[in-house]
Amino acid sequence: MKIAVAGKGGSGKTTLAATLARLLARGHHSVLAVDGDSNPNLGVSLGLAAAEAGSWPTLPKELLAERTGPDGTRSSGLSISVADVVARFGVVGPDGVRLLVMGRVAHAGAG
Amino acid sequence: MCRVHATVRGLIGEIVAGSEDVTVVDMEAGLEHLSRGTVRHVDTVLAVLEPYYRSLETGARVVELARELGIARVLVVVNKVRDEADRQAMDEFCRGRGLPLAAVVPHDPSVLDADRGGGSLLDHAPEAPSVQAIRQLAERLASGAFDPAPAG
Numbered sequence: 278m279k280i281a282v283a284g285k286g287g288s289g290k291t292t293l294a295a296t297l298a299r300l301l302a303r304g305h306h307s308v309l310a311v312d313g314d315s316n317p318n319l320g321v322s323l324g325l326a327a328a329e330a331g332s333w334p335t336l337p338k339e340l341l342a343e344r345t346g347p348d349g350t351r352s353s354g355l356s357i358s359v360a361d362v363v364a365r366f367g368v369v370g371p372d373g374v375r376l377l378v379m380g381r382v383a384h385a386g387a388g
Numbered sequence: 389m390c391r392v393h394a395t396v397r398g399l400i401g402e403i404v405a406g407s408e409d410v411t412v413v414d415m416e417a418g419l420e421h422l423s424r425g426t427v428r429h430v431d432t433v434l435a436v437l438e439p440y441y442r443s444l445e446t447g448a449r450v451v452e453l454a455r456e457l458g459i460a461r462v463l464v465v466v467n468k469v470r471d472e473a474d475r476q477a478m479d480e481f482c483r484g485r486g487l488p489l490a491a492v493v494p495h496d497p498s499v500l501d502a503d504r505g506g507g508s509l510l511d512h513a514p515e516a517p518s519v520q521a522i523r524q525l526a527e528r529l530a531s532g533a534f535d536p537a538p539a540g
Binding site for chain 1: 404406409416418426430433435436443454519
């Protein structure tokens with residue numbers, strides 16, 4: 278099951294996403310939570326300490342590598358496996374939910 | 389489209405595609421971010437709306453867009469519902485527009501309290517009405533209650 282939670286700012290989408298992720302994890306699912314919002318709050322809503330947010334890993338944009346196929350078509354893909362991405366850049370939260378914060382890519386690349 | 393955003397979207401798409409886990413993506417706020425790049429590997433879109441007309445109109449467009457992108461389950465969650473009249477109005481709007489209403493989450497002061505404390509709703513108020521509504525949604529999602537009916 279791969280769920281995207283969409284909504285306007287202030288709709289409560291982050292609280293819903295966080296609560297849903299933890300309840301699914303309690304239901305014996307292995308859950309990966311992905312914060313795709315450029316104003317990242319999912320970690321805190323999951324119950325991770327806000328004071329530690331600054332020390333969470335940043336995803337390098339080089340993770341997305343461009344390849345040229347034999348027929349010359351260009352496509353992009355991850356340069357390492359998703360399991361490795363989660364192991365290296367994920368933060369483990371309550372109920373074992375793993376969190377990846379994507380918005381931080383933007384900060385790393387925008388400088 | 390800004391290149392940094394394109395990178396983030398590409399990464400999200402690849403991570404969702406390659407993950408073996410149940411994946412929950414908190415999307416960028418706003419309708420315009422529901423792009424093919426991010427959601428092409430998603431099988432469920434939850435559109436979180438508030439019980440007023442403009443939000444519902446936005447929701448109707450999200451649902452339309454997500455369906456165009458070929459997503460199997462496109463569901464509406466109405467949040468911050470205050471009373472029975474609200475609930476009935478939501479039911480009617482969704483029925484009239486053909487929107488699948490998956491959950492109605494009541495307006496709940498616990499959510500604000502949890503926010504103010506900078507923590508999780510689930511830890512702050514595990515039995516709050518809003519948590520109970522989300523728990524029911526989680527159970528229904530996990531049990532396949534929203535899966536598309538098999539053809540034929």
